Amino acid sequence: MFYTSIRTLTLACLFSSVIGIATQEKRDDGNSGIPTVDDVKNPVCKPWIAIRDAIMGDIYHGRCNDNTRAAIRLAFHDAGTFSLSREAAGQDNGGADGSLLVDPNEVLRDENNGMQTIVSLLKPLPEKFNVSAGDVLHLAGTLGVLACPGGPVVKTFVGRGPVKNVNPTNLIPDTHDTIPNIVNRFNDMGISVREAMALIGSHTCARQRFVDPAFANDTFDTTPDIWDIRFYSETKRNDSDPGVFRLPSDLGFAHNSLTQKDYNRFVGSLSTQENWAREYADAHEKLSLLGQDADTLTDCTEIMPEAIHLRDITVTHSGGAVDPAVDPEKLAAALQATRSIWLS
Ligand code: HEM
Numbered sequence: 001m002f003y004t005s006i007r008t009l010t011l012a013c014l015f016s017s018v019i020g021i022a023t024q025e026k027r028d029d030g031n032s033g034i035p036t037v038d039d040v041k042n043p044v045c046k047p048w049i050a051i052r053d054a055i056m057g058d059i060y061h062g063r064c065n066d067n068t069r070a071a072i073r074l075a076f077h078d079a080g081t082f083s084l085s086r087e088a089a090g091q092d093n094g095g096a097d098g099s100l101l102v103d104p105n106e107v108l109r110d111e112n113n114g115m116q117t118i119v120s121l122l123k124p125l126p127e128k129f130n131v132s133a134g135d136v137l138h139l140a141g142t143l144g145v146l147a148c149p150g151g152p153v154v155k156t157f158v159g160r161g162p163v164k165n166v167n168p169t170n171l172i173p174d175t176h177d178t179i180p181n182i183v184n185r186f187n188d189m190g191i192s193v194r195e196a197m198a199l200i201g202s203h204t205c206a207r208q209r210f211v212d213p214a215f216a217n218d219t220f221d222t223t224p225d226i227w228d229i230r231f232y233s234e235t236k237r238n239d240s241d242p243g244v245f246r247l248p249s250d251l252g253f254a255h256n257s258l259t260q261k262d263y264n265r266f267v268g269s270l271s272t273q274e275n276w277a278r279e280y281a282d283a284h285e286k287l288s289l290l291g292q293d294a295d296t297l298t299d300c301t302e303i304m305p306e307a308i309h310l311r312d313i314t315v316t317h318s319g320g321a322v323d324p325a326v327d328p329e330k331l332a333a334a335l336q337a338t339r340s341i342w343l344s
């Protein structure tokens with residue numbers, strides 16, 4: 001590290017003034033990067049500013065933490081029970097409808113263990129704001145991604161109706177299942193291998209407690225509060241870092257012939273990060289709409305705060321074939337510039 005304190009200060013000032021200029025043109029409310037009710041154009045979306053703040057402020061405190069991890073996983077477990085084959089057979093088929101917030105028993109299933117706290121925190125919001133559980137649950141998911149620095153803006157829709165049905169059982173992939181079975185299950189959701197390999201990167205900001213309780217709270221990469229591509233390279237190498245755990249399914253994705261080509265697309269440098277962030281955002285959007293008719297929903301992405309781009313908070317912009325490292329001072333400046341009203 002060659003940074004003297006003066007040089008760091010200069011960089012930090014330069015950085016915040018660049019952020020300031022970039023956002024000043026768009027908004028003049030002093031909270032750059034955070035749209036207000038007045039900024040929002042679509043009247044349907046205006047009430048969602050308060051719901052956004054209830055989640056991003058009261059539950060996430062503007063940061064990547066255990067509640068954001070749980071909310072991202074919750075979005076997957078709510079939507080990931082969607083099944084094209086069950087739909088074709090006229091059976092209940094889950095989907096992104098918020099049933100996990102409403103049915104008292106779903107969250108008690110083994111596969112949903114660890115999500116009780118986030119469910120109890122989100123549960124009051126649909127009634128409080130007179131909106132659907134599905135909309136609240138999936139907004140919590142897309143805000144959770146954004147709360148983790150490096151996480152992209154995922155297009156966010158509102159207007160889902162009431163819960164369709166309790167999620168059918170045995171549809172969430174298990175980490176000990178075979179890669180072909182897991183791939184088939186994603187296909188039956190309508191999710192391709194390429195999309196699944198982008199989605200699995202959310203394990204960049206994740207922990208395990210129940211696969212091996214002896215290693216409770218272990219993470220899946222060395223930077224669990226940063227939305228970066230380290231998960232892919234570290235898992236592929238099977239690094240042994242203290243406090244980091246490898247899920248059998250993630251190791252499988254890195255090496256199985258069905259998945260490794262798409263997996264490998266996300267092993268790399270800063271430019272790879274941007275590709276991944278974009279593909280992740282598209283795949284997560286699709287996940288959040290499984291079983292819903294997108295034409296009847298309203299795109300309220302305009303309520304979302306700006307993304308913190310990894311390229312703006314890393315120590316180097318060189319983009320070599322290594323995982324980028326985050327500069328803590330740049331990260332702190334970016335949080336102040338784009339998350340200030342929620343930080344506590
Ligand atoms: C093959 C598919 C997947 C399998 C087998 C799988 C498995 C797991 C397991 C076993 C855990 C640890 C749970 C615990 O012991 O506490 C976990 C955590 C997590 N998963 Fe996945 N996962 C898959 C796909 C996904 C997808 C598609 C997403 C989101 C887009 C996701 C997001 C997360 C997150 C954010 C956590 C951390 C939860 C927390 O820390 O509270 N996973 N996953």
Ligand SMILES: *[C@@H]1O[C@H](CO)[C@@H](O)[C@H](O)[C@H]1NC(C)=O
Nearest residue numbers: 127128129130131132159161
């Ligand atoms: C709640 O929203 C529905 C429409 O989604 C509306 O018909 C109803 O009047 C609202 N209830 C209250 C108390 O505002």
Ligand SMILES: *[C@@H]1O[C@H](CO)[C@@H](O)[C@H](O)[C@H]1NC(C)=O
Nearest residue numbers: 066209213214215216217218
């Ligand atoms: C895991 O984290 C939770 C929440 O921070 C904590 O209560 C628990 O004691 C931790 N467990 C272990 C084994 O460190």
Ligand SMILES: *[C@@H]1O[C@H](CO)[C@@H](O)[C@H](O)[C@H]1NC(C)=O
Nearest residue numbers: 237238239240246251252255
């Ligand atoms: C990963 O490393 C562990 C030891 O750290 C080893 O037991 C395991 O077999 C390895 N798995 C793969 C797929 O390389």
